[in-house]
Every structure is written in C-alpha cells, then in structure tokens.
Amino acid sequence: MTDTEIRFGMAAPFSGPAREMGHQLKLGVDLAFAQANDEGGVHGRQLKLVTADDAYEPNRTLNAMKELYEQQKVFGFVENYGSPTALISVPFALERHALYFGAFSGAPSLRRDPPDRYVFNYRAGYAEEADAIVHYLVRNRRLRPQDIGVLTQQDAYGEAGWEGVTKAMRTLRGGVPGEVFRMSYNRNTVNVDEAIAQLRRQRPAIKAVVLVATFRAAAKFIEKTRDLYPDMIYATISGVGSTGLASELMVLGPHYADGVICTQVTPAVDGYATVTMKYKNALAKYFPGEPADYSSLEAYLTASILIEGLRRAGPALDTESLVNVLESMQNYELGLGPKVSFGPSDHQALHKVWGTQLDKSGQYHAIDLE
Known part of the structure; x- marks a missing residue:
C-alpha cells in the first residue's frame, strides 16, 4: 500500500485444466476494482490486482504466495482459488497477519469456529x-x-x-x-x-x-x-x-x-436483480465481449464487499483496522436479497444457497430448493 495505490494478490490457476476459473475470478475482481477506480478509488488510492499462477497444484501454491507477498508487496489476498491450495495459502497469510478475503472455496479449513482473524469468506460453505x-x-x-x-x-x-x-x-x-x-x-x-x-x-x-x-x-x-x-x-x-x-x-x-x-452462491446471472444488472453493465463497459459468468459474478460481489470495507476503514488504513471494520459490518445492502454481515464469531458474509437447473439450450433456470 502506498499513498496512491492498494495492491491485492490472487493465487489461482492461469494454466492447466482449471485455468478458465482463474480467468473468471480475475475478471470479476478487475471489474469491481475498475468501477471503484473510475469513482476516484478508495480515499484517493487506486486498487490494483496482481496474480500468480499455481495451476491448482498445491505444490506450486507456496511459491505463488511468496511471489505476491515478497515481490509484489501485496496488502492482502482476494479470491484465491481452491480448497487443497488453501491448505497452503491460508497458513502463509495467517503467519504474516495478512488479509485473506473471499477465497473461491467452501472448505471448512476456511471456516473455523471461532474464525481465524484474517480469513473472511463471501460464499456459503x-x-x-x-x-x-x-x-x-x-x-x-x-x-x-x-x-x-x-x-x-x-x-x-x-x-x-x-x-x-x-x-x-x-x-x-x-x-x-x-x-x-x-x-x-x-x-x-x-x-x-x-x-x-x-x-x-x-x-x-x-x-x-x-x-x-x-x-x-x-x-x-x-x-x-x-x-x-x-x-x-x-x-x-x-x-x-x-x-x-x-x-x-x-x-x-x-x-x-x-x-x-x-x-x-449468487443470484442468477440472467436475472434482473439490481446487483446482477450492475455487474453486467460494468462487464459490457470494461470487458466488452466477455459473457456473464457465475464465477466472475461471485468474484465481483466478493471484491465489492472488500471495497466497502476499505471505504469504511478510512484513509489511515492498516490490516488490523480493516479487520475490525469488517467484523463490525452488519446488514450491508448489496442487493442480493439477504444482507451482508460479519462479526467476530462469523466471518462468512452469506449463508444463502440458490438452486438452478440446466435446460436443453444450456441455460440455467432458478429452482426452489426449499
């Protein structure tokens, strides 16, 4: 973090069989960051995402995390991909008291009771x-x-x-x-x-x-x-x-x-919820030609919550003050239906699960899971 920039890192697959997931997660975070930066950033600082490729191979995750933290000097981590890789990346972040926010994983290792101080989740487990x-x-x-x-x-x-x-x-x-x-x-x-x-x-x-x-x-x-x-x-x-x-x-x-x-773990991408429309309008503006995708929508929502936390933390930002602010976030209206809340005993923003089913045209349609 400098007077003009806050840099976040993402360790994810950008090669190998899961590389499309890395692309979608980066796209979603970049989208939210681009919107915020066009609005003046966060207290005058521009947001930047840097990535490192671990190919969804845990034996490459440690080097990816070191690259981001030691060479790229990231402030924290956002939307890291994978449960087996989290077994490597979460301890790395915790040992350094670095924020580990909104990983694409529903694994219990990221949802301890009580929660690890620096680990926050967007999605249902x-x-x-x-x-x-x-x-x-x-x-x-x-x-x-x-x-x-x-x-x-x-x-x-x-x-x-x-x-x-x-x-x-x-x-x-x-x-x-x-x-x-x-x-x-x-x-x-x-x-x-x-x-x-x-x-x-x-x-x-x-x-x-x-x-x-x-x-x-x-x-x-x-x-x-x-x-x-x-x-x-x-x-x-x-x-x-x-x-x-x-x-x-x-x-x-x-x-x-x-x-x-x-x-x-998001509303339907083909629906008309306000937050979904906002996401699709931003996608058309900043990344024309990229189709709407559940993974990039999830990353966009994750990054949007992080940005709100950064704004609430004020200009004198450090990791501890940001964690304190996140733990006090209650009933934040993002337009998802359920409101976003964290607390000292709950570092998961949402517990909502939506149901969808494919038809013969390859389109998902909402189904009621209740």
Missing part, C-alpha cells in the same frame, strides 16, 4: 450447498437417502463436499449413520473410468449423483453415464464452475445438459 442438494433430492424429488451417491475429487474440495452430504444424510436418518455410496477421481484429471466401474457394480442402483467435481471431470462423468442411466439425476455444487459445465455439456449435446442441477 460446500457443506451448506451439499446439505441443500440432499434435502432437495429427498423432499422435492422424493428420493430416499440410499438412492443418492456421490462423486468426489480426491482432495480437500472433495472431502468438504463429502462431509456435507454425509452430514445431511445423518440428519435425514434421525442422526443414525448409514452407508453412502461414494466414487472418486484424481484431482486435475478427467479420469472417471474407475468411478463409473464402481457405479456399474453398485447394487441396488442409485438414482442420483451429487458431483463434487470440477466442470471437465463432471462433464466427462455425465457423458459416460447418461445413456447407461437415462433417468439418473445429476446435481453439482458451485465449486464445479457452472458456466464451464454448461459449455462442456452443450458441446456433447443438449441431451447431456438437460436437467443437470447446480447450486449457486
């Missing part, structure tokens, strides 16, 4: 999303808990989703634990063949799969199982990268996209 999916499948689609299986990525992201599903299952069974059919695949791959072999051996056959996967692996699993199980219900959580998933499935054909459920 993966456990909350998984809980919403399981209850929807049982309550609205009339499935039994034993009819539902899970495909998980073999890492902290997959484990977080798995824990959410199994916890929801226990609740539905009155607290009695029961076996849940689980398949898995290696992170940063689309090798789902063994998972499909497990599915084919499973008796009795399941009727729905909760996919705790990234979009290419999820699409590959759907591609290879849709015709084998034409009545299967596929449900994913927001960590999948829902826009990427829709695109991958539409390449395969409308048959593969139709009916796929995805929980979201």
